Amino acid sequence: xxxxxxxxELRRLFLSPLAWSILAVVQLILAFMFLxxxxxxxxIQARLTGMGGGEGVTEIVVMPLLGNAAVVLLLVTPLxxxxxxxxxxxxxxLSLLLSAPLSMAEIVLGKYLGLTAFLWLVLAMxxxxxxxxLAGGSLDYGMFAxxxxxxxxxxxxxxxxxxxxxxxxxxxTVAAVGSFGVLxxxxxxxxxGRGAGGGVLAYLALLNHYEPFLRGQVDTRDLAYxxxxxxxxxxxxxxxxxxxxxxx
Amino acid sequence: MSEEVLVQVDGVSRxxxxxxxxxxxxxxxxxxxxxxxxxxxxxxxxxxxxILTGNLAPSTGSVRVxxxxxxxxxxxxxxxxxxxxxxxxxYRDMTVDEYLDYCAALxxxxxxxxxxxxxxxxxxxxxxxxxxxxxxxxxxxYQQRVGLAQAIIHVPPVIILDEPTAGLDPIQIREIRxxxxxxxxxxxxxxxxxxxxxxxxxxxxxxxxxxxxxxLNDSIDRLSDHMQSAALSVAFRQPxxxxxxxxLAGVKSVEPADGRYDIYFDSGQDxxxxxxxxxxxxxxxxxxxxxxxxxxxxxxxxxxxxxxAGGDT
Numbered sequence: 038x039x040x041x042x043x044x045x046e047l048r049r050l051f052l053s054p055l056a057w058s059i060l061a062v063v064q065l066i067l068a069f070m071f072l073x074x075x076x077x078x079x080x081i082q083a084r085l086t087g088m089g090g091g092e093g094v095t096e097i098v099v100m101p102l103l104g105n106a107a108v109v110l111l112l113v114t115p116l117x118x119x120x121x122x123x124x125x126x127x128x129x130x131l132s133l134l135l136s137a138p139l140s141m142a143e144i145v146l147g148k149y150l151g152l153t154a155f156l157w158l159v160l161a162m163x164x165x166x167x168x169x170x171l172a173g174g175s176l177d178y179g180m181f182a183x184x185x186x187x188x189x190x191x192x193x194x195x196x197x198x199x200x201x202x203x204x205x206x207x208x209x210t211v212a213a214v215g216s217f218g219v220l221x222x223x224x225x226x227x228x229x230g231r232g233a234g235g236g237v238l239a240y241l242a243l244l245n246h247y248e249p250f251l252r253g254q255v256d257t258r259d260l261a262y263x264x265x266x267x268x269x270x271x272x273x274x275x276x277x278x279x280x281x282x283x284x285x
Numbered sequence: 286m287s288e289e290v291l292v293q294v295d296g297v298s299r300x301x302x303x304x305x306x307x308x309x310x311x312x313x314x315x316x317x318x319x320x321x322x323x324x325x326x327x328x329x330x331x332x333x334x335x336i337l338t339g340n341l342a343p344s345t346g347s348v349r350v351x352x353x354x355x356x357x358x359x360x361x362x363x364x365x366x367x368x369x370x371x372x373x374x375x376y377r378d379m380t381v382d383e384y385l386d387y388c389a390a391l392x393x394x395x396x397x398x399x400x401x402x403x404x405x406x407x408x409x410x411x412x413x414x415x416x417x418x419x420x421x422x423x424x425x426x427y428q429q430r431v432g433l434a435q436a437i438i439h440v441p442p443v444i445i446l447d448e449p450t451a452g453l454d455p456i457q458i459r460e461i462r463x464x465x466x467x468x469x470x471x472x473x474x475x476x477x478x479x480x481x482x483x484x485x486x487x488x489x490x491x492x493x494x495x496x497x498x499x500x501l502n503d504s505i506d507r508l509s510d511h512m513q514s515a516a517l518s519v520a521f522r523q524p525x526x527x528x529x530x531x532x533l534a535g536v537k538s539v540e541p542a543d544g545r546y547d548i549y550f551d552s553g554q555d556x557x558x559x560x561x562x563x564x565x566x567x568x569x570x571x572x573x574x575x576x577x578x579x580x581x582x583x584x585x586x587x588x589x590x591x592x593x594a595g596g597d598t
Binding site for chain 2: 128135138140
Protein backbone atom coordinates (compact mmCIF):
# COMPACT_ATOMS: atom_id res chain seq x y z
CA UNK A 38 0.00 0.00 0.00
CA UNK A 39 2.86 2.34 0.86
CA UNK A 40 4.41 1.53 -2.50
CA UNK A 41 1.17 2.30 -4.31
CA UNK A 42 1.06 5.69 -2.65
CA UNK A 43 4.72 6.29 -3.45
CA UNK A 44 4.23 5.33 -7.08
CA UNK A 45 1.32 7.70 -7.54
CA GLU A 46 3.16 10.45 -5.70
CA LEU A 47 6.10 10.08 -8.06
CA ARG A 48 3.82 10.00 -11.06
CA ARG A 49 2.02 13.11 -9.93
CA LEU A 50 5.38 14.86 -9.57
CA PHE A 51 6.07 14.27 -13.21
CA LEU A 52 2.65 15.55 -14.24
CA SER A 53 3.85 19.04 -13.40
CA PRO A 54 6.61 20.77 -15.33
CA LEU A 55 8.36 21.43 -12.01
CA ALA A 56 9.93 18.00 -11.72
CA TRP A 57 11.19 18.09 -15.31
CA SER A 58 12.63 21.56 -15.02
CA ILE A 59 14.36 20.69 -11.76
CA LEU A 60 15.90 17.62 -13.34
CA ALA A 61 17.08 19.68 -16.28
CA VAL A 62 18.49 22.60 -14.33
CA VAL A 63 20.26 20.45 -11.75
CA GLN A 64 21.78 18.37 -14.50
CA LEU A 65 22.94 21.46 -16.36
CA ILE A 66 24.57 23.08 -13.33
CA LEU A 67 26.29 19.90 -12.23
CA ALA A 68 27.47 19.09 -15.74
CA PHE A 69 29.09 22.52 -15.86
CA MET A 70 30.81 21.91 -12.53
CA PHE A 71 31.87 18.45 -13.64
CA LEU A 72 33.38 19.72 -16.85
CA UNK A 73 35.26 22.57 -15.17
CA UNK A 74 36.67 20.13 -12.62
CA UNK A 75 37.67 17.82 -15.41
CA UNK A 76 39.46 20.64 -17.19
CA UNK A 77 41.30 21.54 -14.00
CA UNK A 78 42.32 17.91 -13.60
CA UNK A 79 43.74 17.81 -17.09
CA UNK A 80 45.84 20.89 -16.34
CA ILE A 81 47.35 19.51 -13.15
CA GLN A 82 47.48 15.88 -14.23
CA ALA A 83 51.09 16.07 -15.34
CA ARG A 84 52.18 17.69 -12.09
CA LEU A 85 50.29 15.06 -10.06
CA THR A 86 52.13 12.26 -11.79
CA GLY A 87 55.37 14.08 -11.18
CA MET A 88 54.67 14.34 -7.45
CA GLY A 89 53.84 10.68 -7.32
CA GLY A 90 50.85 11.34 -5.04
CA GLY A 91 48.02 8.85 -4.84
CA GLU A 92 45.33 11.29 -5.93
CA GLY A 93 43.44 10.30 -9.03
CA VAL A 94 40.46 11.40 -11.01
CA THR A 95 38.03 10.15 -8.39
CA GLU A 96 39.40 12.40 -5.66
CA ILE A 97 39.83 15.44 -7.82
CA VAL A 98 36.83 15.31 -10.12
CA VAL A 99 34.18 12.95 -8.82
CA MET A 100 34.12 13.65 -5.10
CA PRO A 101 33.98 17.46 -5.45
CA LEU A 102 31.12 16.90 -7.88
CA LEU A 103 29.19 14.94 -5.28
CA GLY A 104 29.98 17.61 -2.70
CA ASN A 105 28.64 20.32 -4.99
CA ALA A 106 25.61 18.20 -5.84
CA ALA A 107 24.73 18.10 -2.15
CA VAL A 108 24.70 21.90 -1.93
CA VAL A 109 22.73 22.33 -5.15
CA LEU A 110 20.16 19.78 -4.04
CA LEU A 111 19.92 21.42 -0.63
CA LEU A 112 18.67 24.47 -2.49
CA VAL A 113 16.42 22.52 -4.81
CA THR A 114 14.79 19.92 -2.55
CA PRO A 115 12.53 22.43 -0.77
CA LEU A 116 11.08 23.40 -4.15
CA UNK A 117 10.00 19.88 -4.89
CA UNK A 118 9.01 18.87 -1.37
CA UNK A 119 6.94 21.94 -0.59
CA UNK A 120 3.81 20.76 -2.32
CA UNK A 121 3.67 17.26 -0.80
CA UNK A 122 1.13 17.96 1.93
CA UNK A 123 0.51 21.70 1.83
CA UNK A 124 -0.94 21.53 -1.67
CA UNK A 125 -3.33 18.79 -0.59
CA UNK A 126 -4.25 20.82 2.45
CA UNK A 127 -5.00 23.87 0.38
CA UNK A 128 -6.96 22.01 -2.30
CA UNK A 129 -8.75 20.02 0.40
CA UNK A 130 -7.73 16.76 -1.20
CA LEU A 131 -6.14 15.52 1.99
CA SER A 132 -9.47 14.09 3.12
CA LEU A 133 -9.26 11.61 0.25
CA LEU A 134 -6.29 10.02 1.97
CA LEU A 135 -7.61 10.53 5.47
CA SER A 136 -10.91 8.80 4.78
CA ALA A 137 -9.32 5.94 2.86
CA PRO A 138 -8.50 2.83 4.88
CA LEU A 139 -4.90 3.93 5.49
CA SER A 140 -3.00 4.69 8.65
CA MET A 141 -1.30 8.02 9.07
CA ALA A 142 2.09 6.31 9.01
CA GLU A 143 1.28 4.73 5.64
CA ILE A 144 0.30 8.10 4.20
CA VAL A 145 3.50 9.74 5.44
CA LEU A 146 5.75 6.89 4.34
CA GLY A 147 4.10 6.72 0.94
CA LYS A 148 4.62 10.40 0.29
CA TYR A 149 8.14 10.24 1.69
CA LEU A 150 9.19 7.34 -0.48
CA GLY A 151 7.71 9.01 -3.55
CA LEU A 152 9.82 12.09 -2.96
CA THR A 153 12.93 10.11 -2.06
CA ALA A 154 12.57 8.08 -5.24
CA PHE A 155 12.56 11.32 -7.21
CA LEU A 156 15.68 12.60 -5.46
CA TRP A 157 17.42 9.30 -6.04
CA LEU A 158 16.54 9.60 -9.67
CA VAL A 159 18.38 12.93 -9.67
CA LEU A 160 21.25 11.15 -7.97
CA ALA A 161 21.31 8.47 -10.65
CA MET A 162 21.46 11.16 -13.31
CA UNK A 163 24.38 12.78 -11.51
CA UNK A 164 26.16 9.44 -11.17
CA UNK A 165 26.03 9.00 -14.93
CA UNK A 166 28.54 11.78 -15.43
CA UNK A 167 31.46 10.19 -13.54
CA UNK A 168 30.54 6.86 -15.11
CA UNK A 169 31.08 8.43 -18.52
CA UNK A 170 34.79 8.73 -17.58
CA LEU A 171 34.98 4.95 -17.80
CA ALA A 172 35.09 5.39 -21.55
CA GLY A 173 38.66 6.63 -21.24
CA GLY A 174 39.91 5.55 -17.85
CA SER A 175 38.99 3.96 -14.57
CA LEU A 176 37.52 5.06 -11.25
CA ASP A 177 38.10 4.19 -7.64
CA TYR A 178 34.88 2.21 -7.35
CA GLY A 179 34.92 1.85 -3.59
CA MET A 180 35.27 5.55 -3.04
CA PHE A 181 32.70 6.36 -5.68
CA ALA A 182 30.21 3.96 -4.09
CA UNK A 183 30.81 5.47 -0.65
CA UNK A 184 30.18 8.94 -2.04
CA UNK A 185 26.96 7.86 -3.73
CA UNK A 186 25.75 6.14 -0.56
CA UNK A 187 26.48 9.29 1.42
CA UNK A 188 24.59 11.49 -1.02
CA UNK A 189 21.69 9.03 -1.15
CA UNK A 190 21.37 9.14 2.65
CA UNK A 191 21.71 12.90 2.68
CA UNK A 192 18.94 13.28 0.10
CA UNK A 193 16.71 10.94 2.08
CA UNK A 194 17.26 13.26 5.04
CA UNK A 195 16.44 16.33 2.93
CA UNK A 196 13.22 14.64 1.85
CA UNK A 197 12.22 13.95 5.45
CA UNK A 198 12.76 17.58 6.44
CA UNK A 199 10.90 18.81 3.37
CA UNK A 200 7.96 16.53 4.07
CA UNK A 201 7.74 17.64 7.67
CA UNK A 202 7.83 21.32 6.81
CA UNK A 203 5.15 20.70 4.21
CA UNK A 204 2.83 19.20 6.83
CA UNK A 205 3.05 22.37 8.89
CA UNK A 206 1.34 24.78 6.56
CA UNK A 207 -1.02 25.10 3.65
CA UNK A 208 1.20 27.63 1.93
CA UNK A 209 3.70 25.98 -0.36
CA THR A 210 6.12 28.88 -0.28
CA VAL A 211 6.16 28.91 3.49
CA ALA A 212 6.94 25.20 3.43
CA ALA A 213 9.77 25.80 0.93
CA VAL A 214 11.30 28.64 2.92
CA GLY A 215 10.94 26.65 6.11
CA SER A 216 12.62 23.53 4.83
CA PHE A 217 15.37 25.55 3.20
CA GLY A 218 16.01 27.28 6.51
CA VAL A 219 16.07 24.08 8.51
CA LEU A 220 18.37 22.33 6.03
CA UNK A 221 20.79 25.22 5.84
CA UNK A 222 20.93 25.55 9.62
CA UNK A 223 21.69 21.85 9.94
CA UNK A 224 24.30 22.20 7.24
CA UNK A 225 26.23 24.99 8.95
CA UNK A 226 25.44 24.12 12.56
CA UNK A 227 29.09 23.63 13.46
CA UNK A 228 30.03 27.19 12.53
CA UNK A 229 28.85 28.29 15.93
CA GLY A 230 30.01 27.10 19.32
CA ARG A 231 33.56 26.16 18.53
CA GLY A 232 34.15 26.81 22.22
CA ALA A 233 32.49 24.99 25.09
CA GLY A 234 29.59 22.74 24.16
CA GLY A 235 30.48 23.05 20.51
CA GLY A 236 30.87 19.30 20.28
CA VAL A 237 27.12 18.75 20.33
CA LEU A 238 26.48 21.23 17.56
CA ALA A 239 29.30 19.82 15.51
CA TYR A 240 27.88 16.36 15.98
CA LEU A 241 24.43 17.50 14.85
CA ALA A 242 25.72 19.26 11.73
CA LEU A 243 24.71 17.45 8.54
CA LEU A 244 27.91 18.33 6.73
CA ASN A 245 30.09 16.56 9.30
CA HIS A 246 28.25 13.35 8.55
CA TYR A 247 28.51 13.72 4.82
CA GLU A 248 32.19 14.57 4.44
CA PRO A 249 33.50 11.18 5.65
CA PHE A 250 31.59 9.54 2.81
CA LEU A 251 33.32 11.88 0.37
CA ARG A 252 36.67 10.71 1.73
CA GLY A 253 35.55 7.18 1.09
CA GLN A 254 34.82 6.30 4.70
CA VAL A 255 31.59 4.47 5.51
CA ASP A 256 31.24 4.80 9.26
CA THR A 257 28.34 3.18 11.13
CA ARG A 258 28.13 6.30 13.32
CA ASP A 259 27.31 8.36 10.24
CA LEU A 260 24.86 5.74 9.02
CA ALA A 261 23.14 5.84 12.41
CA TYR A 262 23.08 9.62 12.37
CA UNK A 263 21.30 9.69 9.01
CA UNK A 264 18.84 6.98 10.04
CA UNK A 265 17.96 8.91 13.20
CA UNK A 266 17.71 12.17 11.30
CA UNK A 267 15.24 10.67 8.81
CA UNK A 268 13.24 8.82 11.45
CA UNK A 269 12.92 11.93 13.62
CA UNK A 270 11.38 14.02 10.88
CA UNK A 271 9.11 11.22 9.70
CA UNK A 272 7.77 10.67 13.20
CA UNK A 273 7.25 14.41 13.56
CA UNK A 274 5.28 14.41 10.30
CA UNK A 275 3.01 11.61 11.47
CA UNK A 276 2.50 13.40 14.77
CA UNK A 277 1.71 16.64 13.00
CA UNK A 278 -0.93 15.07 10.77
CA UNK A 279 -2.45 13.27 13.72
CA UNK A 280 -2.66 16.60 15.51
CA UNK A 281 -4.96 17.84 12.78
CA UNK A 282 -7.34 15.04 13.54
CA UNK A 283 -7.17 15.25 17.31
CA UNK A 284 -6.44 18.87 18.13
CA UNK A 285 -8.71 21.82 17.94
CA MET B 286 -35.44 -2.58 4.53
CA SER B 287 -32.73 -4.51 6.30
CA GLU B 288 -32.43 -4.12 10.03
CA GLU B 289 -28.66 -4.01 10.03
CA VAL B 290 -27.38 -0.86 11.71
CA LEU B 291 -24.62 0.56 9.55
CA VAL B 292 -23.58 3.59 11.52
CA GLN B 293 -24.10 4.04 15.22
CA VAL B 294 -23.11 7.35 16.75
CA ASP B 295 -23.13 7.56 20.53
CA GLY B 296 -22.75 10.75 22.49
CA VAL B 297 -20.27 12.36 20.15
CA SER B 298 -18.95 15.79 21.03
CA ARG B 299 -16.21 17.81 19.46
CA UNK B 300 -14.40 20.84 20.76
CA UNK B 301 -12.39 23.34 18.76
CA UNK B 302 -10.43 24.88 21.57
CA UNK B 303 -13.17 26.05 23.90
CA UNK B 304 -15.85 26.14 21.23
CA UNK B 305 -18.05 23.07 21.29
CA UNK B 306 -18.96 22.54 17.65
CA UNK B 307 -20.89 19.31 18.19
CA UNK B 308 -22.73 18.60 21.42
CA UNK B 309 -23.44 15.05 22.50
CA UNK B 310 -25.00 13.77 19.28
CA UNK B 311 -26.39 10.26 18.99
CA UNK B 312 -28.08 8.65 16.03
CA UNK B 313 -28.00 5.61 13.81
CA UNK B 314 -28.56 4.70 10.22
CA UNK B 315 -29.66 1.42 8.67
CA UNK B 316 -29.18 -0.07 5.27
CA UNK B 317 -31.57 1.34 2.70
CA UNK B 318 -31.96 4.62 4.52
CA UNK B 319 -31.24 8.06 3.16
CA UNK B 320 -30.64 10.35 6.07
CA UNK B 321 -30.89 14.08 5.48
CA UNK B 322 -28.72 16.15 7.74
CA UNK B 323 -30.04 19.67 7.86
CA UNK B 324 -28.82 22.75 9.58
CA UNK B 325 -27.98 26.38 9.06
CA UNK B 326 -24.43 27.34 8.18
CA UNK B 327 -22.01 26.69 11.00
CA UNK B 328 -24.36 24.33 12.79
CA UNK B 329 -21.86 21.48 12.91
CA UNK B 330 -22.89 19.47 9.85
CA UNK B 331 -19.47 19.26 8.29
CA UNK B 332 -17.78 18.62 11.62
CA UNK B 333 -20.14 15.70 12.24
CA UNK B 334 -19.43 14.28 8.81
CA UNK B 335 -15.69 14.61 9.30
CA ILE B 336 -16.01 12.74 12.57
CA LEU B 337 -18.01 9.97 10.88
CA THR B 338 -15.35 9.56 8.21
CA GLY B 339 -12.37 9.64 10.55
CA ASN B 340 -11.07 12.98 9.32
CA LEU B 341 -11.56 14.35 12.81
CA ALA B 342 -11.45 12.48 16.08
CA PRO B 343 -14.41 13.06 18.41
CA SER B 344 -13.54 14.68 21.73
CA THR B 345 -15.92 12.28 23.47
CA GLY B 346 -18.26 9.52 22.38
CA SER B 347 -17.91 6.70 19.90
CA VAL B 348 -18.71 5.96 16.28
CA ARG B 349 -19.28 2.44 15.00
CA VAL B 350 -19.37 1.82 11.28
CA UNK B 351 -20.58 -1.56 10.02
CA UNK B 352 -19.78 -3.03 13.43
CA UNK B 353 -16.26 -1.60 13.67
CA UNK B 354 -15.30 1.10 16.11
CA UNK B 355 -13.83 3.99 14.18
CA UNK B 356 -11.14 4.68 16.78
CA UNK B 357 -10.16 1.11 17.55
CA UNK B 358 -10.35 -0.43 14.07
CA UNK B 359 -10.06 2.60 11.82
CA UNK B 360 -9.05 0.61 8.79
CA UNK B 361 -12.04 -1.72 8.76
CA UNK B 362 -14.40 1.12 9.61
CA UNK B 363 -13.04 3.45 6.94
CA UNK B 364 -13.20 0.71 4.32
CA UNK B 365 -16.96 0.67 4.84
CA UNK B 366 -17.34 4.37 4.13
CA UNK B 367 -17.37 6.42 1.00
CA UNK B 368 -17.03 10.13 1.61
CA UNK B 369 -17.59 13.10 -0.63
CA UNK B 370 -16.49 16.24 1.21
CA UNK B 371 -17.97 19.64 0.51
CA UNK B 372 -15.21 20.34 -1.98
CA UNK B 373 -14.57 17.24 -4.10
CA UNK B 374 -11.06 15.95 -3.28
CA UNK B 375 -9.91 15.64 -6.88
CA TYR B 376 -6.44 16.13 -8.31
CA ARG B 377 -6.85 18.61 -11.09
CA ASP B 378 -3.76 17.44 -12.95
CA MET B 379 -4.94 13.84 -13.37
CA THR B 380 -7.38 12.41 -15.85
CA VAL B 381 -10.64 10.97 -14.57
CA ASP B 382 -9.48 7.42 -15.26
CA GLU B 383 -6.11 7.88 -13.55
CA TYR B 384 -7.76 9.47 -10.57
CA LEU B 385 -10.36 6.76 -10.14
CA ASP B 386 -7.69 4.07 -10.51
CA TYR B 387 -5.77 5.77 -7.74
CA CYS B 388 -8.87 5.88 -5.53
CA ALA B 389 -9.52 2.21 -6.23
CA ALA B 390 -5.97 1.41 -5.17
CA LEU B 391 -6.28 3.55 -2.04
CA UNK B 392 -9.37 1.61 -1.08
CA UNK B 393 -7.50 -1.66 -1.47
CA UNK B 394 -9.50 -2.98 -4.38
CA UNK B 395 -7.49 -5.92 -5.77
CA UNK B 396 -5.62 -5.06 -8.94
CA UNK B 397 -7.62 -7.22 -11.31
CA UNK B 398 -10.94 -5.81 -10.10
CA UNK B 399 -9.93 -2.18 -10.40
CA UNK B 400 -10.87 -1.73 -14.01
CA UNK B 401 -14.35 -3.14 -13.44
CA UNK B 402 -14.80 -1.03 -10.32
CA UNK B 403 -13.74 2.10 -12.16
CA UNK B 404 -16.04 1.46 -15.10
CA UNK B 405 -18.97 0.74 -12.80
CA UNK B 406 -18.45 3.94 -10.83
CA UNK B 407 -18.07 5.97 -14.02
CA UNK B 408 -21.22 4.55 -15.46
CA UNK B 409 -23.25 5.24 -12.34
CA UNK B 410 -22.10 8.82 -12.23
CA UNK B 411 -22.42 9.49 -15.95
CA UNK B 412 -18.71 9.89 -16.57
CA UNK B 413 -18.19 7.36 -19.35
CA UNK B 414 -17.45 10.03 -21.96
CA UNK B 415 -14.90 12.01 -19.98
CA UNK B 416 -12.58 9.25 -18.77
CA UNK B 417 -9.56 10.56 -20.62
CA UNK B 418 -10.02 14.23 -19.82
CA UNK B 419 -8.13 16.17 -17.19
CA UNK B 420 -10.21 16.77 -14.10
CA UNK B 421 -9.06 20.38 -13.97
CA UNK B 422 -10.67 21.01 -17.36
CA UNK B 423 -14.05 19.61 -16.38
CA UNK B 424 -16.93 21.80 -15.23
CA UNK B 425 -17.84 22.05 -11.58
CA UNK B 426 -20.73 19.65 -12.06
CA TYR B 427 -18.53 17.00 -13.59
CA GLN B 428 -15.91 17.45 -10.89
CA GLN B 429 -18.65 16.89 -8.37
CA ARG B 430 -19.57 13.68 -10.17
CA VAL B 431 -15.96 12.56 -10.15
CA GLY B 432 -15.97 13.16 -6.41
CA LEU B 433 -19.10 11.08 -6.13
CA ALA B 434 -17.60 8.31 -8.25
CA GLN B 435 -14.62 8.29 -5.91
CA ALA B 436 -16.96 7.83 -2.94
CA ILE B 437 -18.75 4.81 -4.40
CA ILE B 438 -15.93 3.08 -6.25
CA HIS B 439 -15.36 0.50 -3.54
CA VAL B 440 -19.12 -0.05 -3.10
CA PRO B 441 -19.10 0.91 0.58
CA PRO B 442 -22.11 0.10 2.74
CA VAL B 443 -22.21 3.71 3.94
CA ILE B 444 -21.98 6.76 1.72
CA ILE B 445 -21.54 10.17 3.28
CA LEU B 446 -22.12 13.20 1.11
CA ASP B 447 -21.48 16.74 2.26
CA GLU B 448 -23.65 19.15 0.28
CA PRO B 449 -23.44 17.09 -2.90
CA THR B 450 -25.52 19.48 -4.97
CA ALA B 451 -23.82 22.72 -4.01
CA GLY B 452 -22.93 24.78 -7.05
CA LEU B 453 -24.68 22.63 -9.64
CA ASP B 454 -27.22 23.69 -12.22
CA PRO B 455 -30.83 22.51 -11.84
CA ILE B 456 -30.51 19.63 -14.30
CA GLN B 457 -27.38 18.33 -12.65
CA ILE B 458 -29.06 18.67 -9.26
CA ARG B 459 -31.91 16.49 -10.45
CA GLU B 460 -29.49 13.89 -11.80
CA ILE B 461 -27.48 13.80 -8.61
CA ARG B 462 -30.63 13.50 -6.51
CA UNK B 463 -31.80 10.66 -8.68
CA UNK B 464 -28.46 8.96 -8.20
CA UNK B 465 -28.65 9.43 -4.45
CA UNK B 466 -32.10 7.86 -4.32
CA UNK B 467 -30.77 4.96 -6.35
CA UNK B 468 -27.78 4.54 -4.06
CA UNK B 469 -30.11 4.72 -1.08
CA UNK B 470 -31.71 1.45 -2.13
CA UNK B 471 -28.80 -0.76 -1.21
CA UNK B 472 -26.50 1.51 0.76
CA UNK B 473 -26.98 3.70 3.76
CA UNK B 474 -26.63 7.30 2.69
CA UNK B 475 -26.04 10.32 4.89
CA UNK B 476 -26.52 13.58 3.11
CA UNK B 477 -25.91 17.02 4.51
CA UNK B 478 -27.52 20.04 3.00
CA UNK B 479 -29.11 23.33 3.83
CA UNK B 480 -31.56 23.03 0.96
CA UNK B 481 -34.86 21.89 2.41
CA UNK B 482 -36.49 20.72 -0.78
CA UNK B 483 -33.55 18.41 -1.31
CA UNK B 484 -34.35 16.61 1.91
CA UNK B 485 -38.02 16.40 1.01
CA UNK B 486 -37.27 14.94 -2.38
CA UNK B 487 -34.47 12.50 -1.58
CA UNK B 488 -34.42 11.51 2.06
CA UNK B 489 -36.58 9.27 4.14
CA UNK B 490 -35.19 10.34 7.48
CA UNK B 491 -34.44 13.85 8.65
CA UNK B 492 -32.16 15.24 11.28
CA UNK B 493 -31.89 18.88 12.06
CA UNK B 494 -28.81 20.12 13.82
CA UNK B 495 -28.47 23.58 15.26
CA UNK B 496 -25.56 25.02 17.18
CA UNK B 497 -24.13 21.54 17.54
CA UNK B 498 -27.25 19.95 18.95
CA UNK B 499 -29.70 17.58 17.31
CA UNK B 500 -33.06 19.28 17.52
CA LEU B 501 -35.03 16.87 15.38
CA ASN B 502 -34.65 13.25 14.37
CA ASP B 503 -37.65 11.84 12.61
CA SER B 504 -38.77 10.03 9.49
CA ILE B 505 -40.01 12.10 6.59
CA ASP B 506 -43.40 10.38 6.76
CA ARG B 507 -43.97 11.30 10.34
CA LEU B 508 -42.70 14.74 9.65
CA SER B 509 -45.35 15.07 6.96
CA ASP B 510 -47.98 14.31 9.56
CA HIS B 511 -46.66 17.16 11.63
CA MET B 512 -46.81 19.31 8.60
CA GLN B 513 -50.55 18.66 8.07
CA SER B 514 -52.38 21.88 7.83
CA ALA B 515 -52.48 23.82 11.01
CA ALA B 516 -53.27 27.12 9.35
CA LEU B 517 -55.76 28.65 6.96
CA SER B 518 -55.36 31.63 4.75
CA VAL B 519 -58.62 33.46 4.08
CA ALA B 520 -59.67 36.61 2.26
CA PHE B 521 -62.99 38.51 2.44
CA ARG B 522 -64.61 41.25 0.42
CA GLN B 523 -65.82 42.89 3.63
CA PRO B 524 -63.15 42.09 6.17
CA UNK B 525 -64.69 41.55 9.58
CA UNK B 526 -63.31 42.34 12.97
CA UNK B 527 -60.42 40.06 13.89
CA UNK B 528 -61.99 39.31 17.24
CA UNK B 529 -64.99 37.57 15.64
CA UNK B 530 -62.74 35.01 13.95
CA UNK B 531 -60.52 34.61 16.94
CA UNK B 532 -63.57 33.66 18.96
CA LEU B 533 -64.13 30.47 16.97
CA ALA B 534 -63.43 27.15 18.67
CA GLY B 535 -59.85 25.94 18.24
CA VAL B 536 -58.43 29.14 16.78
CA LYS B 537 -55.13 30.03 18.36
CA SER B 538 -54.39 33.29 16.66
CA VAL B 539 -55.35 35.40 13.68
CA GLU B 540 -52.83 37.51 11.89
CA PRO B 541 -53.71 39.98 9.15
CA ALA B 542 -51.37 39.66 6.19
CA ASP B 543 -51.75 41.88 3.10
CA GLY B 544 -55.51 41.78 2.75
CA ARG B 545 -55.79 38.22 4.04
CA TYR B 546 -55.93 36.64 7.44
CA ASP B 547 -53.71 33.81 8.48
CA ILE B 548 -55.62 31.72 10.96
CA TYR B 549 -53.65 29.35 13.13
CA PHE B 550 -55.50 26.64 14.99
CA ASP B 551 -54.87 23.57 17.11
CA SER B 552 -54.49 20.52 14.95
CA GLY B 553 -57.57 18.33 15.20
CA GLN B 554 -59.88 21.31 15.71
CA ASP B 555 -60.32 22.52 12.19
CA UNK B 556 -62.48 25.66 12.25
CA UNK B 557 -63.08 25.71 8.50
CA UNK B 558 -66.78 24.71 8.63
CA UNK B 559 -67.57 27.14 11.38
CA UNK B 560 -65.71 29.89 9.62
CA UNK B 561 -67.54 29.39 6.34
CA UNK B 562 -70.89 29.28 8.12
CA UNK B 563 -70.11 32.50 9.96
CA UNK B 564 -68.93 34.20 6.79
CA UNK B 565 -72.19 33.38 4.98
CA UNK B 566 -74.37 34.37 7.93
CA UNK B 567 -72.73 37.73 8.38
CA UNK B 568 -72.14 38.47 4.70
CA UNK B 569 -68.35 38.93 4.81
CA UNK B 570 -68.05 37.81 1.22
CA UNK B 571 -65.58 34.96 1.46
CA UNK B 572 -63.43 34.99 -1.69
CA UNK B 573 -60.54 32.78 -0.76
CA UNK B 574 -59.89 29.95 1.65
CA UNK B 575 -56.66 28.01 1.41
CA UNK B 576 -55.47 25.44 3.91
CA UNK B 577 -51.81 26.06 4.52
CA UNK B 578 -49.43 23.16 4.96
CA UNK B 579 -46.61 23.89 7.30
CA UNK B 580 -43.54 23.29 5.18
CA UNK B 581 -40.37 21.68 6.31
CA UNK B 582 -39.09 25.21 6.14
CA UNK B 583 -41.47 26.35 8.86
CA UNK B 584 -40.38 23.51 11.09
CA UNK B 585 -36.76 24.22 10.30
CA UNK B 586 -37.05 27.90 11.08
CA UNK B 587 -39.03 27.21 14.21
CA UNK B 588 -36.55 24.63 15.48
CA UNK B 589 -33.40 26.48 14.64
CA UNK B 590 -34.64 29.72 16.15
CA UNK B 591 -35.64 28.26 19.48
CA UNK B 592 -34.09 24.84 19.82
CA UNK B 593 -35.63 24.37 23.27
CA ALA B 594 -39.15 24.50 21.86
CA GLY B 595 -38.71 21.40 19.71
CA GLY B 596 -42.22 20.13 20.32
CA ASP B 597 -42.15 18.04 17.16
CA THR B 598 -39.39 15.71 18.15
